[in-house]
Amino acid sequence: xxxxxxxxxxxxxxxxxxxxxxxxxxxINDVFGFSKLEVCKLVLESIxxxxxxxxxxxxxxLAPSAHEKGLELTVLCDCSMPDNxxxxxxxxxxxLINLLGNAIKFTERGTISICASS
Numbered sequence: 001x002x003x004x005x006x007x008x009x010x011x012x013x014x015x016x017x018x019x020x021x022x023x024x025x026x027x028i029n030d031v032f033g034f035s036k037l038e039v040c041k042l043v044l045e046s047i048x049x050x051x052x053x054x055x056x057x058x059x060x061x062l063a064p065s066a067h068e069k070g071l072e073l074t075v076l077c078d079c080s081m082p083d084n085x086x087x088x089x090x091x092x093x094x095x096l097i098n099l100l101g102n103a104i105k106f107t108e109r110g111t112i113s114i115c116a117s118s
Contacts (some may be wrong), residue, residue: 006088017063023097026090049089052077055114066104071112073100078117 002014055075066073096114103112 022024045088046086048086051085052083054089058093074113076113076115081116081118
């Protein structure tokens with residue numbers, strides 16, 4: 001569908017669906033990862049990735065559920081924090097999705113923020 005002509009809002013929804021599907025796939029991979037962790041065979045990646053884009057992508061995925069509850073999600077990134085970092089972006093995103101998902105679930109009003117600093 002993303003290769004067809006869509007309205008701005010439809011395209012935005014399709015990107016959200018695509019990101020959600022990718023995250024669902026990563027959750028399935030996590031299930032396998034936990035079994036690897038139990039036998040000490042989990043290997044974390046160490047690859048360069050754009051930190052701010054990864055944080056923003058996580059916010060975009062969870063924003064609809066936060067907005068349904070009247071909550072605001074924000075990212076506060078210290079200007080001294082480098083944008084290009086090395087690590088495991090998939091695991092970072094999984095951790096943030098878990099933490100933010102719980103924050104959305106248990107927060108009744110206000111703002112939920114991710115703060116990144118060096």
